[in-house]
Amino acid sequence: MPSPVKLYDLAARDEDIRFSPYCWRVRFALAHKGLPVETVPWRFTEKAAIGFSGQGKVPVIVDDGRCVADSWKIAEYLEATYPDRPSLFNGQTGHALARFAAEWTDNVLVPTIARLILPEVHDMLHPKDQDYFKTTREAFFGCSLDDLAAGREAHLAALRQALRPLAATLEHQAYVAGEAPAYADHVVAAALQWLRVCSPHDVTSDQPALAGWFERMLNAYDGMAKAMSAAA
Amino acid sequence: MPSPVKLYDLAARDEDIRFSPYCWRVRFALAHKGLPVETVPWRFTEKAAIGFSGQGKVPVIVDDGRCVADSWKIAEYLEATYPDRPSLFNGQTGHALARFAAEWTDNVLVPTIARLILPEVHDMLHPKDQDYFKTTREAFFGCSLDDLAAGREAHLAALRQALRPLAATLEHQAYVAGEAPAYADHVVAAALQWLRVCSPHDVTSDQPALAGWFERMLNAYDGMAKAMSAAA
Numbered sequence: 001m002p003s004p005v006k007l008y009d010l011a012a013r014d015e016d017i018r019f020s021p022y023c024w025r026v027r028f029a030l031a032h033k034g035l036p037v038e039t040v041p042w043r044f045t046e047k048a049a050i051g052f053s054g055q056g057k058v059p060v061i062v063d064d065g066r067c068v069a070d071s072w073k074i075a076e077y078l079e080a081t082y083p084d085r086p087s088l089f090n091g092q093t094g095h096a097l098a099r100f101a102a103e104w105t106d107n108v109l110v111p112t113i114a115r116l117i118l119p120e121v122h123d124m125l126h127p128k129d130q131d132y133f134k135t136t137r138e139a140f141f142g143c144s145l146d147d148l149a150a151g152r153e154a155h156l157a158a159l160r161q162a163l164r165p166l167a168a169t170l171e172h173q174a175y176v177a178g179e180a181p182a183y184a185d186h187v188v189a190a191a192l193q194w195l196r197v198c199s200p201h202d203v204t205s206d207q208p209a210l211a212g213w214f215e216r217m218l219n220a221y222d223g224m225a226k227a228m229s230a231a232a
Numbered sequence: 233m234p235s236p237v238k239l240y241d242l243a244a245r246d247e248d249i250r251f252s253p254y255c256w257r258v259r260f261a262l263a264h265k266g267l268p269v270e271t272v273p274w275r276f277t278e279k280a281a282i283g284f285s286g287q288g289k290v291p292v293i294v295d296d297g298r299c300v301a302d303s304w305k306i307a308e309y310l311e312a313t314y315p316d317r318p319s320l321f322n323g324q325t326g327h328a329l330a331r332f333a334a335e336w337t338d339n340v341l342v343p344t345i346a347r348l349i350l351p352e353v354h355d356m357l358h359p360k361d362q363d364y365f366k367t368t369r370e371a372f373f374g375c376s377l378d379d380l381a382a383g384r385e386a387h388l389a390a391l392r393q394a395l396r397p398l399a400a401t402l403e404h405q406a407y408v409a410g411e412a413p414a415y416a417d418h419v420v421a422a423a424l425q426w427l428r429v430c431s432p433h434d435v436t437s438d439q440p441a442l443a444g445w446f447e448r449m450l451n452a453y454d455g456m457a458k459a460m461s462a463a464a
Contacts, residue, residue, distance in 0.1 A: 090323060090324070090325035090326075091325065092322070092410045093329075093410050094329060096401075096405050096409050096410030097329030097330065097409060097410075098329065099401050099405065100401045101332060103398075103401045104336060106400070107396040107397045164340075165332065165336040165338075166335075168338070169328075169331050169332045172331055173328050175328070176328065177328050178325050178328030182325060184329055
């Protein structure tokens with residue numbers, strides 16, 4: 001058994017609550033590779049703690065002395081470093097199309113979920129992170145967290161709409177990547193895990209194929225994602 | 233050399249103008265497989281001509297006496313029937329993720345382009361198709377073609393926004409499917425070919441990676457897609 005990969009993992013006020021959609025990708029990918037993980041709780045304002053990575057965001061991993069930041073680069077690092085373990089991509093075309101799924105997630109799904117849940121995320125954070133979070137997110141979205149909260153119904157409708165390509169895909173196949181989960185599934189499920197951990201909004205129960213897939217992803221890898229409590 | 237695959241292909245008033253985003257997928261896929269094609273110009277109201285297919289829409293192919301309708305089913309048929317020719321999917325994960333790219337195209341890209349160009353498409357059609365087209369499209373979008381035309385600037389902005397995941401992907405790789413085009417590229421390029429043939433709107437020139445990829449797709453397969461005239 002290799003020694004654990006250290007993962008700097010975004011934490012809430014309660015340090016056991018982990019919700020980052022980018023860190024969850026790494027958790028899924030490590031589990032897929034069968035690599036043990038040791039997570040280090042990290043808050044947004046603890047830039048010094050990951051200064052060794054040359055940048056200021058998580059996920060950051062340290063594996064046998066090697067440091068890698070950025071979820072996509074971490075996935076590529078794991079695939080290249082552990083080629084004999086279950087593949088995250090299943091070949092060049094699978095790799096390229098997983099990139100498209102990740103870009104869809106980053107450019108559409110994550111911002112759409114963000115508009116819906118950022119007010120709740122703010123309230124979950126450690127107090128020392130809240131000003132930083134509020135300032136950076138309000139600048140990014142060009143409106144206040146209160147404005148976002150006031151538009152909740154519209155953001156929920158936008159999220160249901162944004163999920164259509166995913167839901168339609170899952171009406172034809174068990175996983176985004178086919179008969180078994182791979183990195184494309186990790187990326188999308190990590191975004192829905194963020195939603196699940198931070199807010200009580202339900203966006204899958206009227207879409208059985210999507211709901212069934214997410215339940216399988218929560219139960220995958222010995223129920224790793226399900227072990228994290230959902231928001232009440 | 234096998235005998236040509238017959239493709240019932242949507243045609244404009246000028247029967248040499250072919251613009252359907254679903255038929256262009258099939259043209260690309262047949263070219264990728266190196267299969268010769270004989271296209272049969274078809275108009276929306278010529279339901280009887282494809283009655284043998286058991287439904288009323290193109291694309292429909294007839295290959296050595298076998299009839300297949302629906303672009304996705306045609307792609308799967310070609311892959312299964314001609315496994316020794318260049319693959320459309322490159323394995324199970326590639327197949328599954330091409331489905332996601334197709335669902336994104338069908339659920340996001342095609343309707344977003346439609347809102348922008350349906351008025352122009354209407355004006356290109358054979359007069360016998362125009363009432364059918366206007367009635368069915370106005371019912372689908374819940375507004376008149378004139379309303380769509382009046383919202384052109386907003387539809388153009390929505391299309392630029394919708395293209396982001398694709399443009400971001402192509403900043404990292406030459407094709408959606410990686411180092412060479414495959415069916416995921418065919419599906420997306422066919423939608424942009426529809427835009428190119430039917431309307432003068434430019435949505436790629438300020439996104440060099442996207443523009444470069446589309447130019448490569450127009451030039452692929454001996455310039456097949458480029459040989460169709462762009463709208464003036």
